[in-house]
Structure formats: C-alpha cells, structure tokens
Amino acid sequence: MTTPPDRAEAYHRVTDVIRCKWTLAVLDHLTRGPARPSDIQRALPGLTSKVLSERLRKLEQFGLIDRKAFAEVPPRVEYSLNERGESLASLAYQVNVFVDQWVESESRPR
Numbered sequence: 001m002t003t004p005p006d007r008a009e010a011y012h013r014v015t016d017v018i019r020c021k022w023t024l025a026v027l028d029h030l031t032r033g034p035a036r037p038s039d040i041q042r043a044l045p046g047l048t049s050k051v052l053s054e055r056l057r058k059l060e061q062f063g064l065i066d067r068k069a070f071a072e073v074p075p076r077v078e079y080s081l082n083e084r085g086e087s088l089a090s091l092a093y094q095v096n097v098f099v100d101q102w103v104e105s106e107s108r109p110r
Contacts, residue, residue, distance in 0.1 A: 017062055018091065022047050026055050027085060028092040030065060034080040064088055 017023055022044065029040050041052050056079055059065045064085035070076040081089055 013062060014088075017058060017064070018088070020055060020058065022051055022055050023059065024092040024095055026052070026059065027064070027081070027089040028096065030079060030081045030085070031089050031093070034068070034078040036076065036078055040079075059085065 025044050025047070026040060029035060029043050035043075037049070037052055037056065040056075041047055041049060044052075056065065056067075060067050060079075064082065065079050066082050068078045068080070070078070
C-alpha cells in the first residue's frame with residue numbers, strides 16, 4: 001500500500017506537469033472531448049509526435065487523463081480528461097482568458 005503524497009510532494013508533481021511547454025494546450029484540447037493523438041497534433045501546430053507522446057504519457061501517469069485502446073486494425077487510441085484532469089484543465093482555460101485579455105490590452109493604442 002502506498003502512502004498519499006504530502007502537500008509539498010503533491011505541489012511538486014503538479015508543477016512538474018504544468019511547466020511542460022505543451023501540457024496546458026493538450027489539456028485544453030481535451031476539454032472538447034476524447035481525441036486521438038493525431039487529432040491533438042493537428043490542432044496544435046508545432047507540437048511534434050515525440051513531445052505529444054511524452055506529454056500524454058505523463059498526463060496519464062499522473063492520473064489526469066484516461067487512455068482507451070480499441071481492438072481494431074489499424075489500432076486506435078483515444079485520450080480523454082477524467083475528473084482530476086478536468087479540474088486542472090480549468091487552469092488552462094484561465095490561462096487562455098488571461099492571454100486574450102493581454103493581447104487585447106497590447107493592441108490598444110497607448
């Protein structure tokens with residue numbers, strides 16, 4: 001039986017996840033519903049398949065997303081947010097709101 005992480009350890013784990021460049025963008029994309037890796041990559045120009053795989057693996061490892069593999073040929077995998085991931089995805093939403101406000105304020109004449 002594992003012991004639950006203390007607050008400092010939990011904080012470190014969360015910041016470890018969100019400081020990765022593409023994590024919030026991936027979480028934000030998954031708020032629209034389950035998605036295949038190729039769908040996520042198409043929606044986020046500049047995101048390589050290697051980095052996407054790393055992010056998805058880390059998000060799954062930390063219990064923020066669920067992976068569903070379908071028994072099909074060719075194989076198909078979809079990722080979706082779970083309850084914990086939805087909670088963290090709200091941070092991605094807030095970051096987007098902040099960015100929109102920043103862009104708007106920067107575009108106004110001074």
